[in-house]
Amino acid sequence: xxxxxxxxxxxxxxxxxxxxxxxxxxxxxxxxxxxxxxxxxxxxxxxxxxxxxxxxxxxxxxxxxxxxxxxxxxxxxxxxxxxxxxxxxxxxxxxxxxxxxxxxxxxxxxxxxxxxxxxxxxxxxxxxxxxxxxxxxxxxxxxxxxxxxxxxxxxxxxxxxxxxxxxxxxxxxxxxxxxxxxxxxxxxxxxxxxxxxxxxxxxxxxxxxxxxxxxxxxxxxxxxxxxxxxxxxxxxxxxxxxxxxxxxxxxxxxxxxxxxxxxxxxxxxxxxxxxxxxxxxxxxxxxxxxxxxxxxxxxxxxxxxxxxxxxxxxxxxxxxxxxxxxxxxxxxxxxxxxxxxxxxxxxxxxxxxxxxxxxxxxxxxxxxxxxxxxxxxxxxxxxxxxxxxxxxxxxxxxxxxxxxxxxxxxxxxxxxxxxxxxxxxxxxxxxxxxxxxxxxxxxxxxxxxxxxxxxxxxxxxxxxxxxxxxxxxxxxxxxxxxxxxxxxxxxxxxxxxxxxxxxxxxxxxxxxxxxxxxxxxxx
Numbered sequence: 001x002x003x004x005x006x007x008x009x010x011x012x013x014x015x016x017x018x019x020x021x022x023x024x025x026x027x028x029x030x031x032x033x034x035x036x037x038x039x040x041x042x043x044x045x046x047x048x049x050x051x052x053x054x055x056x057x058x059x060x061x062x063x064x065x066x067x068x069x070x071x072x073x074x075x076x077x078x079x080x081x082x083x084x085x086x087x088x089x090x091x092x093x094x095x096x097x098x099x100x101x102x103x104x105x106x107x108x109x110x111x112x113x114x115x116x117x118x119x120x121x122x123x124x125x126x127x128x129x130x131x132x133x134x135x136x137x138x139x140x141x142x143x144x145x146x147x148x149x150x151x152x153x154x155x156x157x158x159x160x161x162x163x164x165x166x167x168x169x170x171x172x173x174x175x176x177x178x179x180x181x182x183x184x185x186x187x188x189x190x191x192x193x194x195x196x197x198x199x200x201x202x203x204x205x206x207x208x209x210x211x212x213x214x215x216x217x218x219x220x221x222x223x224x225x226x227x228x229x230x231x232x233x234x235x236x237x238x239x240x241x242x243x244x245x246x247x248x249x250x251x252x253x254x255x256x257x258x259x260x261x262x263x264x265x266x267x268x269x270x271x272x273x274x275x276x277x278x279x280x281x282x283x284x285x286x287x288x289x290x291x292x293x294x295x296x297x298x299x300x301x302x303x304x305x306x307x308x309x310x311x312x313x314x315x316x317x318x319x320x321x322x323x324x325x326x327x328x329x330x331x332x333x334x335x336x337x338x339x340x341x342x343x344x345x346x347x348x349x350x351x352x353x354x355x356x357x358x359x360x361x362x363x364x365x366x367x368x369x370x371x372x373x374x375x376x377x378x379x380x381x382x383x384x385x386x387x388x389x390x391x392x393x394x395x396x397x398x399x400x401x402x403x404x405x406x407x408x409x410x411x412x413x414x415x416x417x418x419x420x421x422x423x424x425x426x427x428x429x430x431x432x433x434x435x436x437x438x439x440x441x442x443x444x445x446x447x448x449x450x451x452x453x454x455x456x457x458x459x460x461x462x463x464x465x466x467x468x469x470x471x472x473x474x475x476x477x478x479x480x481x482x483x484x485x486x487x488x489x490x491x492x493x494x495x496x497x498x499x500x501x502x503x504x505x506x507x508x509x510x511x512x513x514x515x516x517x518x519x520x521x522x523x
Contacts, residue, residue, distance in 0.1 A: 015442035020519035024505035025341035028515035030054040035517035044345040053156035066372040069355035076348035081266035081277035086136020088129035088377035125249030129377025138228040153224035160217035163210030171200035186366035215371030233257035239369035274408035284402035290317040304471035314452035340416035352403035352414035411499040419491030421453040426491035
């Protein structure tokens with residue numbers, strides 16, 4: 001069926017170069033909070049703490065304190081790239097027998113797993129894994145932060161006290177999963193009116209509707225005073241675990257108390273004349289590395305051939321990922337719908353940070369005692385047994401997150417994206433645009449992309465020339481799609497660049513909330 005979208009519309013985002021720090025995030029208010037921290041003398045890591053907590057309030061369906069993720073940190077003084085994996089884990093008390101296969105074919109969410117009875121691995125408290133975001137952010141702050149922890153959490157508390165404004169975009173997002181949110185009384189109370197209808201302002205009115213996030217504000221206040229231990233073993237964690245148990249999940253206080261993020265050297269990935277740094281282990285970092293390895297010797301002269309090389313590389317990378325990766329003890333251990341932001345400060349320190357609840361609105365369950373929307377990290381596991389990534393208790397999740405920091409010639413850049421399995425396709429292509437095509441950050445983010453999230457289909461931006469689709473059709477089924485506000489057919493990236501002492505940033509051009517904020521006032 002022919003799309004009804006305008007064929008003459010054009011969306012652009014302005015990229016400004018500045019000597020000051022830059023924050024690119026999927027929410028403009030959160031980006032400005034990060035820029036305020038830089039303006040107050042904070043490090044890129046301080047800004048990352050503030051943005052992380054703010055995103056959980058201002059874009060709650062994507063991430064929050066009850067989620068997980070990973071980050072790469074570049075320190076300008078030492079020239080070292082450090083990875084922090086704060087991914088989720090399955091609870092110790094999880095029982096595999098509680099997730100029997102239904103025999104009804106493939107589940108209808110992000111992954112091609114066989115369907116589980118009642119979708120227990122997708123929705124509800126049974127889908128909740130052990131979160132790690134707060135512990136991961138605190139680990140970075142303890143190592144590199146300059147400003148007091150409480151000052152960095154304070155903007156998120158203030159935003160939660162006010163409540164997130166529900167504009168047209170928020171109403172659209174909430175409405176897209178209203179049926180699932182209505183199944184949990186606490187999620188319905190937060191996001192729906194009368195337990196049924198998506199919260200919304202009038203169609204032509206100035207937005208005057210806000211979420212009641214006062215309980216979340218109280219929980220963030222606890223974290224601002226006591227740090228990660230409030231959630232990982234303290235009273236806040238006990239309340240969260242009790243809520244999950246009351247709703248049928250297996251998350252326990254012991255899981256929270258025993259959680260530790262993994263910190264170590266980032267994995268170097270050489271590609272042509274560039275060098276990238278990714279998170280090793282159970283992330284999309286190794287998948288990114290494999291895709292670039294496949295692309296190294298491929299011709300990049302023409303647009304069709306460069307996209308074909310990218311598609312071939314991604315197919316090979318996904319085949320390896322789906323057949324071999326999982327928590328088997330042979331990958332770096334992480335003891336015990338997604339947002340990405342990237343930050344560079346005036347000294348050249350860089351953070352590439354991705355955090356997630358996994359699905360949009362995670363498990364579609366809210367903890368009434370904490371106000372936190374809960375993750376559905378159990379969905380990351382294959383419910384069929386006998387595979388590297390099969391569901392089991394006390395096991396690290398195989399995440400799709402792909403934060404990257406790279407260097408090419410005299411430029412450094414940080415890339416990452418939201419979008420589940422679409423993330424690595426987006427990041428690989430942006431990296432190729434910058435390295436193979438010599439594009440600027442602005443050109444790369446505005447250029448049409450493809451998506452290769454599986455092995456037998458390629459989704460092509462409808463704005464690409466017909467010869468690109470024809471070339472790709474020689475190897476796989478090709479589907480054309482529009483690059484729109486919702487849904488995101490090609491992931492939602494954010495990035496920053498530092499070149500010749502000047503910093504810049506850009507976000508997905510079709511994401512209406514995403515923006516770049518500058519440390520320097522008036523820009």
